[in-house]
Amino acid sequence: MPNKEKSSTVPTKGIYLLPNLLTTAGLFSGFFAVVSSMNGHFEHAAIAIFVAMIFDGLDGRVARMTNTQSEFGAEYDSMADMVSFGIAPGLVAYNWALDDMGKFGWLAAFIFVSCAALRLARFNTQVGVADKRFFQGLASPAAAGVIASIVWVGTEYQLNGHDYGLIMGIITIVTGLLMVSNFRYNSFKEVDWKGKVNFVVVLLIVLVFVIVAASPAELLCAIFVLYMASGPVTTIKTVKKLKLEHVVGDDQDAEFKTDSKPKVDKESD
Template sequence: MQNSSMPTVKNKGIYLLPNLLTTAGLFSGFYAVIASMNDRFEASAIAIFVAMIFDGLDGRMARLTNTQSAFGAEYDSMADMVSFGMAPALIAYNWGLSELGKIGWLACFIYCAGAALRLARFNTQVGIADKRYFQGLASPAAAAIIAGSVWVGQDYGVEATSVSWLFGLITAATGLLMVSNFRYASFKEIDWRGKVNFLVMLLVVAVFVVISVDPALILCCLFYLYACSGPFTTLRSVEKLKVSDVIGDEDVDTIIPTAESMPESQQQEKH
């Protein structure tokens, strides 16, 4: 007779599907670095956008299939640091900032450090932050600004040396936006499993058609507008702008969620 009082042994292992998608995003980010080292900047920029697609799928797939895990959340953060932190910084340096010497790599470091701090801050605020907004520019959107700028430059034959100072300023500013307190719409309130009007589907088709006309320019413009929406949204929501509305945190180390305390629905949230 089986002893019912014996403790149940948990099955070891990791969930395949969501972590497979995370690995695909990590591979895309790594490939972007390799491509930029070989002066294939258009391919490297496109790889960043591909990594964004996988980054958006893995968490949602984990929730849809009920395969959230603490391992998946940590793995996702590591992959995001490569794909949206290191990769865009190296692409920016290889494309247009190497000519600036120390100024160039320092601008890239500001971006890379901003991405790391952004991800760390997000992880400490899981379960307590307002889901409707991101605090600071999300790292995938920041990476899209860098990748989109490089992609446009390649498509339109822009000499990187002629815009190196401007691009360095954009790179550093994007890194600072990630650690700012500006509020950005997260779009997490959208019910992806709900029903919509037929007109909405027509609008979705129209969006894809418009983007296909000139993917580099349109995607770049869209993410630049999104980056500008944070300061605009913050200024509209406060009566008097204070330093704390722009930069600084209140006790970011107060709550550090663990695998036990973290809600399952948040364990694979996106950054």
């Protein structure tokens, strides 16, 4: 006689709502940035990219907190990141400063978009094996933050982006290439957010919030540009002798002196 209780143990198919809802919100923000830049609303476009960064940071954390991780969610998040941090920043930069530069303009934007795609593909293949302390290459949200913050500052000071097309094109290309480089960027995943801090640290945090509220565009631009420059500095300080493999190429050929004791990812045990 067949066991009727077996049907109750079969897992039901479906998609977790909350984390994928946050991913959709990030995707919408990236799409909104593209549309806004096409209509000439570059400040709105830049802000939308930063909003997408917030949702991108929330969806993964919410999925882990609620134990709703899934392969679908991971793939969907990658597709959304490609739109929000690849296509959107490239088109925002193109519409703001590069559309009068001819082939150089659209090629610069394409280099950024293609490098973002390569960066995301490489990251997905290294999940679970990469050193959690560092990102290999500039993370795509940080690269998008560089482009968005520069455009935001430009619109704040009413600068005509076309007057700075060559400079913006070079920045766009360099930012894109940094994403596919082997430069090591601190991931800040070792920071103990649950630990105790000195009272002065709390005062400094309050001061930071005041500065952000007063001049968000300028402060975000400074933060992301400095972080972009930190990769080469960190790499040069980490290795004994800088080689080509430390800059670009197969990451397995790049040997760093901090890799002698690789950190164990406890979450994968």
